[in-house]
Amino acid sequence: MSEVLLEAKAVAKHFGGVKALQDVSLTIRRGEVYGLIGPNGAGKTTFFNCLTGLYKNEFGEFLFDGHRLEADAPHKVATLGIARTFQNIRLFGNMTTIENVMVGRHVRTHAGVFGAIFRDRKTVAEEQGIRRRALELLHYVGIADRADDLAKNLSYGDQRRLEIARALATEPKLLCLDEPAAGMNGTETEGLRELIVGIRKDGVTILLIEHDVKLVMGLCDRVAVLDYGEMIAEDVPTVVQKNPRVIEAYLGGSVA
Amino acid sequence: MSNMFKMPGMQKYPVVGLILVAVTLAALPFLVAMTGGQAWVRILNFAILYIFLALGLNIVVGMAGLLDLGYIAFYAVGAYVWALLASPHFGLHLPFWVILPIGAALACCFGVLLGSPTLKLRGDYLAIVTLGFGEIIRIFLNNLNAPFNLTNGAQGITRIDPLTIGDFSFSAQSSLFGIDFSGPMKYYYVLLLLAIFVIIVNVRLHDSRIGRAWQAIREDEVAAKAAGINTRNVKLLAFAMGASFGGIAGGMFSAMQGFVSPESFSLLESIMVLAMVVLGGMGHIPGVILGAVLLTALPEALRYGVEPLQHMAFGRQLIDPEALRMLVFGLALVLVMRFRPAGLWPSPERRRELAEKEA
Numbered sequence: 001m002s003e004v005l006l007e008a009k010a011v012a013k014h015f016g017g018v019k020a021l022q023d024v025s026l027t028i029r030r031g032e033v034y035g036l037i038g039p040n041g042a043g044k045t046t047f048f049n050c051l052t053g054l055y056k057n058e059f060g061e062f063l064f065d066g067h068r069l070e071a072d073a074p075h076k077v078a079t080l081g082i083a084r085t086f087q088n089i090r091l092f093g094n095m096t097t098i099e100n101v102m103v104g105r106h107v108r109t110h111a112g113v114f115g116a117i118f119r120d121r122k123t124v125a126e127e128q129g130i131r132r133r134a135l136e137l138l139h140y141v142g143i144a145d146r147a148d149d150l151a152k153n154l155s156y157g158d159q160r161r162l163e164i165a166r167a168l169a170t171e172p173k174l175l176c177l178d179e180p181a182a183g184m185n186g187t188e189t190e191g192l193r194e195l196i197v198g199i200r201k202d203g204v205t206i207l208l209i210e211h212d213v214k215l216v217m218g219l220c221d222r223v224a225v226l227d228y229g230e231m232i233a234e235d236v237p238t239v240v241q242k243n244p245r246v247i248e249a250y251l252g253g254s255v256a
Numbered sequence: 257m258s259n260m261f262k263m264p265g266m267q268k269y270p271v272v273g274l275i276l277v278a279v280t281l282a283a284l285p286f287l288v289a290m291t292g293g294q295a296w297v298r299i300l301n302f303a304i305l306y307i308f309l310a311l312g313l314n315i316v317v318g319m320a321g322l323l324d325l326g327y328i329a330f331y332a333v334g335a336y337v338w339a340l341l342a343s344p345h346f347g348l349h350l351p352f353w354v355i356l357p358i359g360a361a362l363a364c365c366f367g368v369l370l371g372s373p374t375l376k377l378r379g380d381y382l383a384i385v386t387l388g389f390g391e392i393i394r395i396f397l398n399n400l401n402a403p404f405n406l407t408n409g410a411q412g413i414t415r416i417d418p419l420t421i422g423d424f425s426f427s428a429q430s431s432l433f434g435i436d437f438s439g440p441m442k443y444y445y446v447l448l449l450l451a452i453f454v455i456i457v458n459v460r461l462h463d464s465r466i467g468r469a470w471q472a473i474r475e476d477e478v479a480a481k482a483a484g485i486n487t488r489n490v491k492l493l494a495f496a497m498g499a500s501f502g503g504i505a506g507g508m509f510s511a512m513q514g515f516v517s518p519e520s521f522s523l524l525e526s527i528m529v530l531a532m533v534v535l536g537g538m539g540h541i542p543g544v545i546l547g548a549v550l551l552t553a554l555p556e557a558l559r560y561g562v563e564p565l566q567h568m569a570f571g572r573q574l575i576d577p578e579a580l581r582m583l584v585f586g587l588a589l590v591l592v593m594r595f596r597p598a599g600l601w602p603s604p605e606r607r608r609e610l611a612e613k614e615a
Contacts, residue, residue, distance in 0.1 A: 078484030
């Protein structure tokens with residue numbers, strides 16, 4: 001098993017004339033928390049969308065765990081072991097909390113229409129397994145008491161947690177979190193930090209987009225910085241923090 | 257799954273409740289025949305046929321959230337398969353256990369045929385394409401009498417074989433155990449069995465891996481993709497499943513009527529079935545059943561009720577009963593949607609949510 005889990009090679013994505021991503025190359029090692037930061041519009045979420053197959057990148061490729069990722073095939077990416085959350089929470093609002101997590105088990109289970117109709121022993125056992133695992137995950141992220149509520153009635157912080165639980169249900173090797181702390185208060189962010197630390201301890205590699213600098217610096221082993229679709233730095237947080245190009249990107253270019 | 261049909265008292269005496277329901281359903285055609293005559297037994301049969309159709313459409317619209325305005329096309333395919341394979345038109349008289357699977361399979365193929373070009377469409381756009389598809393099928397049926405007379409055009413196909421099992425015909429009067437069963441009564445029991453089957457299928461699909469995938473697509477397609485659902489296959493599956501139910505219902509329609517023509521499969525029919533799903537309570541199975549029964553029975557009740565009512569009120573007929581019937585029917589639909597937007601019998605979750613909004 002190689003040490004590198006994900007390798008992005010010269011990935012580029014254009015929207016018309018806008019170069020949302022140019023030549024982004026990075027490697028993520030097994031077991032680390034890798035941060036992806038940058039000002040608004042730098043291309044972080046675009047990178048996520050290319051990685052998870054929602055967008056088709058024009059150039060470059062992703063190598064994940066020995067496989068080349070197919071662009072435009074999100075379900076295959078999920079099957080290989082990449083799960084994600086969304087910047088603007090995307091839950092199945094009119095389904096219950098536990099059902100949301102059960103949907104995440106889809107890629108690891110097999111029951112088809114005939115199993116569903118005839119309820120053979122194998123399907124029943126699988127269904128019980130799905131429910132049991134989903135409940136475990138709800139306990140894990142700490143919202144098991146809301147299992148039978150509709151997802152859209154959860155509080156904002158709980159919705160974020162539910163999204164993480166749904167992503168974990170797919171048994172990912174790499175968990176991509178898109179601004180999980182956005183809109184959270186201090187206590188909620190601290191709880192989230194503990195959750196991420198726990199997930200990492202369980203052996204899941206994490207790719208994190210985040211604006212909360214304190215959270216990123218405290219959590220990440222390495223950080224990459226995007227600016228106008230280009231990667232301008234990649235290193236351990238303490239070094240990146242002092243990089244003049246990074247400071248310029250965040251605080252604006254010198255006026256003179 | 258069982259909580260879907262929970263009614264007060266049912267939990268306490270499940271067996272008693274079940275027997276009561278079974279006896280009522282078994283006796284229903286006799287009660288109806290006594291009070292309203294055979295015509296109402298026939299209407300009852302149509303109500304069940306529409307339950308069947310509405311639940312088929314519920315898979316596509318209610319569960320997977322794919323707005324389909326051409327659903328009746330699959331019903332037409334099933335009806336014509338039966339008509340062509342069991343009538344003097346081609347001189348074929350195949351048994352039902354050959355025709356119904358063929359009808360279901362062919363409708364299923366048409367479902368995939370409709371589904372595949374529409375995979376990237378949603379909402380209004382999908383509705384327009386499916387609407388066009390429904391009309392195409394009807395126009396084909398209307399015009400496929402030349403160069404080769406496949407469907408007999410607008411005249412339709414007549415003298416279609418009724419449902420027979422061995423020598424037992426479902427159309428003629430016969431007596432069993434000293435009780436006289438009319439043709440429609442016998443069809444009632446067949447349709448009832450089919451309806452129970454389709455209800456079980458719907459309930460079980462709703463709470464299965466596939467059913468959850470459908471609902472996930474309805475709720476948020478992008479998130480469903482990211483969660484690892486192959487949305488293309490799962491959507492096609494929804495179209496195929498819904499269509500095959502339509503095909504079976506069509507076959508039964510042919511057998512019951514003994515006559516099919518393209519005008520039975522107009523856009524209005526598609527809209528009626530959709531209205532049953534929406535008015536009853538989209539995605540909630542008991543609600544859909546209620547919607548189907550009401551929307552079949554109400555126009556018929558108006559047909560029989562409007563004329564005597566006018567005579568009683570004005571002493572003569574003021575308005576053409578047919579026109580008034582549709583007026584009252586339309587008004588009823590508007591009122592229901594205004595005062596019960598989630599449908600007459602929405603799912604408990606939906607109801608709770610609406611209550612919260614008002615509070």
